[in-house]
Amino acid sequence: MKKFLLASSMLIASAFGAEAQTINILMESVPDTRYVQEMLPEFKEKTGIDVQLEVVNYAEMHTKLVPQLVAPEGSYDVVIVDFYWVGEFTKAGWLQPLDERIKADNFPVDNYIPSIMELTGRVDGTTLMLPFYNYAMGLTYRKDLLEDLKHQEAFKAKYGRELKVPTEWPEYLDQVKYFSEDAGIEGFKGVVNQGQRPDPISMEWSNYLFANGGRYYDPETWQPTLATPEGIAALTQYRDNIQKYGPIGAANFSFDDAFNVAAQGKAYSYLTFNMFRPVYDDPASSQVVGKMEIAPVPGGGLNGSWGWAIPKSSPDPDAAWEFIKFIESPEIAKKRALLGGAATQKQIYEDPELIEKYSYYPQLGELLAYAQNFPVFTYTPAFVDVLGRELSLAVTDGKDPKEALEQVDKEFAELLRKDGKLQ
Amino acid sequence: MICVGAATFAAAAPTLRAGPPAVDGQPSPQPEDKLFMTAAIAQRDRWFGFAMTLPGLFALVLVVLFPILFTLWTSTSDFTLLKPSNDAFVGLSHYTQAFATPEFRHALSVTLAFVVAVVILEFLVGFAVALALDKVEHGKAVYYLILLFPLLMNPIVVGLIWKMFLHPTLGIVNYVLSLVGIPPVDWLGVPDNAFWTVVAVDIWHQVSFMIVLLLAGLASLPKEPYEAARLEGAGTIRCFFWITLPLMRPVIVVTLLIRLIFAVKTYDIIYIMTRGGPGQATELVSYYIYRRAFVGLDVSQASAMAVILLLAVLALTAWLHRYMRSLAQ
Numbered sequence: 001m002k003k004f005l006l007a008s009s010m011l012i013a014s015a016f017g018a019e020a021q022t023i024n025i026l027m028e029s030v031p032d033t034r035y036v037q038e039m040l041p042e043f044k045e046k047t048g049i050d051v052q053l054e055v056v057n058y059a060e061m062h063t064k065l066v067p068q069l070v071a072p073e074g075s076y077d078v079v080i081v082d083f084y085w086v087g088e089f090t091k092a093g094w095l096q097p098l099d100e101r102i103k104a105d106n107f108p109v110d111n112y113i114p115s116i117m118e119l120t121g122r123v124d125g126t127t128l129m130l131p132f133y134n135y136a137m138g139l140t141y142r143k144d145l146l147e148d149l150k151h152q153e154a155f156k157a158k159y160g161r162e163l164k165v166p167t168e169w170p171e172y173l174d175q176v177k178y179f180s181e182d183a184g185i186e187g188f189k190g191v192v193n194q195g196q197r198p199d200p201i202s203m204e205w206s207n208y209l210f211a212n213g214g215r216y217y218d219p220e221t222w223q224p225t226l227a228t229p230e231g232i233a234a235l236t237q238y239r240d241n242i243q244k245y246g247p248i249g250a251a252n253f254s255f256d257d258a259f260n261v262a263a264q265g266k267a268y269s270y271l272t273f274n275m276f277r278p279v280y281d282d283p284a285s286s287q288v289v290g291k292m293e294i295a296p297v298p299g300g301g302l303n304g305s306w307g308w309a310i311p312k313s314s315p316d317p318d319a320a321w322e323f324i325k326f327i328e329s330p331e332i333a334k335k336r337a338l339l340g341g342a343a344t345q346k347q348i349y350e351d352p353e354l355i356e357k358y359s360y361y362p363q364l365g366e367l368l369a370y371a372q373n374f375p376v377f378t379y380t381p382a383f384v385d386v387l388g389r390e391l392s393l394a395v396t397d398g399k400d401p402k403e404a405l406e407q408v409d410k411e412f413a414e415l416l417r418k419d420g421k422l423q
Numbered sequence: 424m425i426c427v428g429a430a431t432f433a434a435a436a437p438t439l440r441a442g443p444p445a446v447d448g449q450p451s452p453q454p455e456d457k458l459f460m461t462a463a464i465a466q467r468d469r470w471f472g473f474a475m476t477l478p479g480l481f482a483l484v485l486v487v488l489f490p491i492l493f494t495l496w497t498s499t500s501d502f503t504l505l506k507p508s509n510d511a512f513v514g515l516s517h518y519t520q521a522f523a524t525p526e527f528r529h530a531l532s533v534t535l536a537f538v539v540a541v542v543i544l545e546f547l548v549g550f551a552v553a554l555a556l557d558k559v560e561h562g563k564a565v566y567y568l569i570l571l572f573p574l575l576m577n578p579i580v581v582g583l584i585w586k587m588f589l590h591p592t593l594g595i596v597n598y599v600l601s602l603v604g605i606p607p608v609d610w611l612g613v614p615d616n617a618f619w620t621v622v623a624v625d626i627w628h629q630v631s632f633m634i635v636l637l638l639a640g641l642a643s644l645p646k647e648p649y650e651a652a653r654l655e656g657a658g659t660i661r662c663f664f665w666i667t668l669p670l671m672r673p674v675i676v677v678t679l680l681i682r683l684i685f686a687v688k689t690y691d692i693i694y695i696m697t698r699g700g701p702g703q704a705t706e707l708v709s710y711y712i713y714r715r716a717f718v719g720l721d722v723s724q725a726s727a728m729a730v731i732l733l734l735a736v737l738a739l740t741a742w743l744h745r746y747m748r749s750l751a752q
């Protein structure tokens with residue numbers, strides 16, 4: 001009887017203990033969060049740990065996170081980190097290294113796409129995050145128009161090259177010009193841009209910079225390198241695309257303004273985040289269902305991603321790791337991708353089941369393999385602010401592209417010096 | 424006020440009852456005694472009144488004075504979001520640095536232009552509508568309700584709605600213009616257009632505030648001066664300039680002051696509609712300071728800029744108040 005009572009009380013205690021174990025995570029209200037939510041019952045079943053997701057808009061995330069990260073014990077066990085914040089969070093020392101946990105559990109970190117692991121994974125050789133979802137940029141274009149024989153002939157006659165998915169940057173610029181000026185489609189433009197400062201314009205222009213062979217800084221010295229012939233060419237082309245070949249108003253378009261123009265069938269192309277690709281096929285928000293496709297930006301587009309991390313102020317780091325390990329396991333990563341998640345692991349893009357469901361997966365895999373990273377340092381958001389201001393001045397206010405980029409280089413260098421990156 | 428008065432009366436009542444009655448052959452109090460008693464009661468009332476206001480004062484200090492003093496303190500230290508502490512005193516260097524920053528100076532000048540434009544235009548439109556509505560006999564409540572709608576809306580919602588309406592390709596405004604043969608207008612993509620579009624949206628949102636306040640002022644004006652003026656043969660325009668305007672002056676001063684203070688703090692519609700662009704056309708100072716603190720992580724620098732803005736608003740308010748009072752005299 002005594003043994004029975006002891007066993008019963010232990011069982012009750014363990015049940016209460018398990019019930020009491022809850023982890024809290026602050027997340028952004030995006031589709032990938034929804035897919036995580038759908039995995040939570042399975043996690044609870046496996047580990048007995050409850051997960052409370054606090055879902056807020058992007059604008060609120062940073063303001064909510066910082067006080068919790070500064071506190072000796074915060075309220076979030078797991079946090080998600082945008083690549084924008086990686087420099088700030090690591091400089092402040094708010095994140096726990098994950099290397100020992102990865103090693104102890106033999107977690108397959110090599111599955112991650114290297115550029116994404118570089119962006120929201122390892123910092124100076126230490127693994128502080130595991131990539132969650134990507135938002136690399138790609139070239140979305142009207143495949144029905146590319147396949148149209150009438151346009152193919154007219155384009156070849158005018159520009160002396162085939163009308164096909166562009167693999168060279170000048171080829172794409174010609175296509176933009178053709179669909180704006182020569183295709184004869186009323187009210188139709190070759191490109192729609194997202195020219196609003198600071199983030200939309202900075203992110204989009206980065207693609208133009210990489211496509212022209214430019215880069216933000218010298219990787220050896222961190223010396224800014226924007227006011228170069230490549231940078232100036234990129235800004236001149238960007239300005240022309242907005243002013244000459246784009247719809248009016250593009251100089252102040254945010255992501256959704258520009259996407260709506262493309263989704264309403266008013267533009268041939270839009271350089272945007274790859275997660276928008278499936279939305280083109282949603283009849284509720286698109287007039288071009290089945291007509292849009294995505295391809296890598298010639299020259300390599302801009303990378304972007306979020307990472308999972310355990311803050312030093314985490315009340316329960318062990319349970320937090322259990323969750324990250326579960327949600328990023330290859331099996332669950334595939335389940336999330338099947339729901340529509342923007343995966344960060346290589347094998348997902350080679351999975352036959354997924355390729356059958358999403359015909360554009362091979363292109364996405366290629367896009368991610370060649371995507372290039374934005375400068376990540378403590379003052380990345382402040383740099384985006386400076387870059388956005390100067391690009392917008394060059395596009396809308398007549399500022400000379402060279403002068404604008406020299407100003408960016410100057411302020412970029414000041415921020416890098418403040419961060420100790422540049423001597 | 425009523426509560427304090429009642430409490431004071433209640434507290435004073437036992438004192439009066441406890442005063443020396445003229446019974447049992449006791450002499451009635453002398454005038455100087457009465458004076459002394461009155462002074463004592465007044466003294467007690469003062470202390471009681473002070474004690475009653477203490478919780479309110481404490482709350483005011485906590486929620487108004489403390490943040491201002493903390494901002495002042497932060498503006499003279501080196502507080503950043505990476506090193507959130509006020510232990511390094513740097514004097515007034517953040518203030519000199521603020522004035523040396525071209526973007527801050529530019530934001531101040533754009534804000535000044537914005538405030539002048541919205542306050543003047545909203546006042547003119549608001550006063551005209553208030554004068555028209557003042558004469559309305561029937562259905563005033565309906566007009567009030569319609570006019571109050573924009574004011575009741577959150578500025579974020581106002582920004583989103585107008586951004587949608589003004590979308591150059593897909594918005595309803597350009598569509599309506601196209602029906603009458605007007606080519607599409609780039610409302611927010613050209614610096615000058617963007618500035619005036621934001622001003623117009625702000626007017627749409629805030630003009631009801633002016634109307635409601637001015638209408639309340641007009642409704643409270645005495646009727647006699649108008650009747651006398653009419654007997655003397657004064658027309659509507661003369662009545663307006665010689666009676667309405669002088670009598671309305673205090674209401675106008677208060678309305679302009681409140682609107683001016685709120686206009687300086689405009690942030691939401693800029694965040695939603697333009698993010699300070701295109702270029703720097705709509706870079707209002709509140710939005711600039713926010714970015715300095717939460718994007719640039721430099722809370723001390725942002726605090727110094729906020730203090731400069733506070734002093735500028737105070738000075739502007741004091742000047743306007745004095746100017747309007749001098750006009751009244």
